[in-house]
Amino acid sequence: MGGYRFSWFHIAAALLGGVVLLFIVAPILGMIISTPAKSLIETAAEQEVVRSIWLSVWVAMAATLVFALFCIPLAYLLARFDFPFKRLVLGIIDLPIVIPHSAAGIAVLGLIARDGLLGRLTSPLGIELVGSPAGIAIAMAFVSVPFLINAAREGFALVPERLEKAALSLGASPITIFFTVALPLAWRSVVSGLVMMFARGMSEFGAVVIVAYHPMVAPVLIFERFGAFGLKYAKPVAVLFIGVSLTVFIIMRLLSRNRSNHA
Amino acid sequence: MLRVEGVCKKFQDFSLNQISFTVDQGDYFMLLGPSGAGKSLILETIAGLHKPDSGKIFFQGVDITHIGVRERNFGIVYQDYAVFPHLTVYGNIAYPLRRKGIRGKELHKQVTRFAERVSVAHLLTRHPQTLSGGEVQRTALARTLAMEPRILLLDEPLSSVDVKLRSELRSLLRSINSSGQTVIHVTHDYEETLALASHLAVVNGGCIEQVGSVQEIFQNPRSEFAAMFAGVHNFYPASIVEFSEHGLTTVRLNDIIAICCYTEGCNGEGFVCFSEESVILSTEKPHQSALNVFRGRVVEIFPQRFGLMAVVDAGFRVLSKVTWESASRFGLTPGVEVWVSFKASSVRFIPRAS
Numbered sequence: 133m134g135g136y137r138f139s140w141f142h143i144a145a146a147l148l149g150g151v152v153l154l155f156i157v158a159p160i161l162g163m164i165i166s167t168p169a170k171s172l173i174e175t176a177a178e179q180e181v182v183r184s185i186w187l188s189v190w191v192a193m194a195a196t197l198v199f200a201l202f203c204i205p206l207a208y209l210l211a212r213f214d215f216p217f218k219r220l221v222l223g224i225i226d227l228p229i230v231i232p233h234s235a236a237g238i239a240v241l242g243l244i245a246r247d248g249l250l251g252r253l254t255s256p257l258g259i260e261l262v263g264s265p266a267g268i269a270i271a272m273a274f275v276s277v278p279f280l281i282n283a284a285r286e287g288f289a290l291v292p293e294r295l296e297k298a299a300l301s302l303g304a305s306p307i308t309i310f311f312t313v314a315l316p317l318a319w320r321s322v323v324s325g326l327v328m329m330f331a332r333g334m335s336e337f338g339a340v341v342i343v344a345y346h347p348m349v350a351p352v353l354i355f356e357r358f359g360a361f362g363l364k365y366a367k368p369v370a371v372l373f374i375g376v377s378l379t380v381f382i383i384m385r386l387l388s389r390n391r392s393n394h395a
Numbered sequence: 396m397l398r399v400e401g402v403c404k405k406f407q408d409f410s411l412n413q414i415s416f417t418v419d420q421g422d423y424f425m426l427l428g429p430s431g432a433g434k435s436l437i438l439e440t441i442a443g444l445h446k447p448d449s450g451k452i453f454f455q456g457v458d459i460t461h462i463g464v465r466e467r468n469f470g471i472v473y474q475d476y477a478v479f480p481h482l483t484v485y486g487n488i489a490y491p492l493r494r495k496g497i498r499g500k501e502l503h504k505q506v507t508r509f510a511e512r513v514s515v516a517h518l519l520t521r522h523p524q525t526l527s528g529g530e531v532q533r534t535a536l537a538r539t540l541a542m543e544p545r546i547l548l549l550d551e552p553l554s555s556v557d558v559k560l561r562s563e564l565r566s567l568l569r570s571i572n573s574s575g576q577t578v579i580h581v582t583h584d585y586e587e588t589l590a591l592a593s594h595l596a597v598v599n600g601g602c603i604e605q606v607g608s609v610q611e612i613f614q615n616p617r618s619e620f621a622a623m624f625a626g627v628h629n630f631y632p633a634s635i636v637e638f639s640e641h642g643l644t645t646v647r648l649n650d651i652i653a654i655c656c657y658t659e660g661c662n663g664e665g666f667v668c669f670s671e672e673s674v675i676l677s678t679e680k681p682h683q684s685a686l687n688v689f690r691g692r693v694v695e696i697f698p699q700r701f702g703l704m705a706v707v708d709a710g711f712r713v714l715s716k717v718t719w720e721s722a723s724r725f726g727l728t729p730g731v732e733v734w735v736s737f738k739a740s741s742v743r744f745i746p747r748a749s
Contacts, residue, residue, distance in 0.1 A: 298477035300464045301442055302542055303494035312490075316481045 160374060167371045175368035184353040184369075185376055187265065191349065192334035195269035196280070196326055203280045203329075204322060208314060210281070211288035212296075225282070228275045233338025240271045241343055263344045271343040272333030280329040287321020288314055331380045350376075396420040396577060397546060399441065402450030406436055411601045414440075414450065418546070418579060418594070423572045425588050426581045428598030434581040437598065438548050441579065443467045454545070470544030474551035476535040478523045484510065484534050485519040491542035509537045513567060529560040533567070540571070547571070549580040553587060565590050569747075589613070589666050589745045613668075628714045630668040633744065646744060652710045655686040656742035665746035673741035674715035676705060676733045678725050685736040689713075693731045696722065703727075709735045 175181050210222070228236055244261035245251045254261055261267040291314050299309045315322065337351035345352060350373040358366035402414040411433050418424040426434045439445050441452060443464035451460045459467055478487050488506045497505060510516040513533040523531050532552060539547065549568070553561045568591060572578050582588060588595055588609065595612060597604040605612055613630040635658065637645040644658040646667055656667060675681065681688060691709030703722050707713045713735050717727060727733070
């Protein structure tokens, strides 16, 4: 902006923007400040709280890693090829972002319930998905896969196709090209997508609460404490969980700080 | 060795039409044409990156039209080099070798051998981002040579490097070709063509306008485009015989004809060229500063878009552009004896890459 003069409009825009930032930061900061350290320590020592936070973390992690096996190749195909109805496919991928998460939970429940498409396959094996970590993982993945697919797709699109052509002419097979050229060059975006998917899945409440009230993930525990005991008891759990989420968020920002790939 | 027969290919809004030419073993074949002529598409079709819509490609008599890129084993070097930015120079050169299953000491030996061949052996641990344009280009060449390609395909490899480096790289390409490597090289630069090509095809608008040796095409362009692109008609293979310290040089076209020009180098083979506009015809011996004066006879005179073109036999075939008024004033008709003169400063000497 060298030589570009700062006008009244820019000052007004900065002030309006400041209000938005305050709007985001103030409630979170207010909650953290108003929670006494003593109650935080006591809550952190509660088995139920530790268990729910740990459940949220590991189930979200597992959902991210398992679904990455399906999402990353899809993202690569979407970045590299044009095909009929590609826009429709891109729209379908974004669908979980636009539908209400409680509705998403109902849809997932229909899939994994005993008489659902997936439930019918797992029930005879003695695996009940509803009310299990596997069910929670599916609900988390349903609402968070768009974040991984879109970030990875953008990353792959930034890898010059010419590098892949060069690799092909140098004797590499398509799978070798994917692992030796495309993935190493798009890794920042892919990792950023993985972290976003993980963070989004971990903080999911709407879809998860419908699929599994128990075992209780942290967002459901916060909701339950608020409903049963009130704000005072819900706050320390919320602050602890925000702490975990913020840690993940900071890692995500650090990893995706330089989204521009080498290429 | 390589025969391209009537290849047609539609690609986005562009199409190649009836592309045909033959490249012999050990040839340095160039595809010369302006940007957007379809040269790179021809090269990528030969490499197997695009399938022709019709036509065939033969290699050593075998139809390879539908054979995959890897099976063809034709190495391609792109204008933007396409070196892998996440790998070191070593990793780049090792890439095709690893695909062949070469590992350990043998891999190291071969990487070093190819790196030494293009003088990048001291850069093996560096990443491409830390190299100069010329070093990256050499790395790309070494990487492609490491696959020991049956044909080396070069897509405008010298267009992004400076003049000094270009001359070094030309020498390198010439030496690679001299070792028996068949090369197909795409360029829009006729000087580059003169410096390197043994044969060439002039490409325009997705079609081949002319195929032949450098001399054939530059002296007898068959189409207006080829003539325009070849740039000059007064074009002769020549060798330097005498060089003075001011750069004034005598070059010999054949046993009889020697002409004066300015050159940078003091020995070697190459081509001399000068424009038709710089050649002056007169019926009496000229008393001017021009150092190149020859006696000759008009053999042909034909109209051009502007004025006339006179072809004079002065022991070598010289073309001169004249106005209708001059032609009529000096009675320039076939058979008339004339003096041909042109300044040494109007002659360019383009050395062959050694």
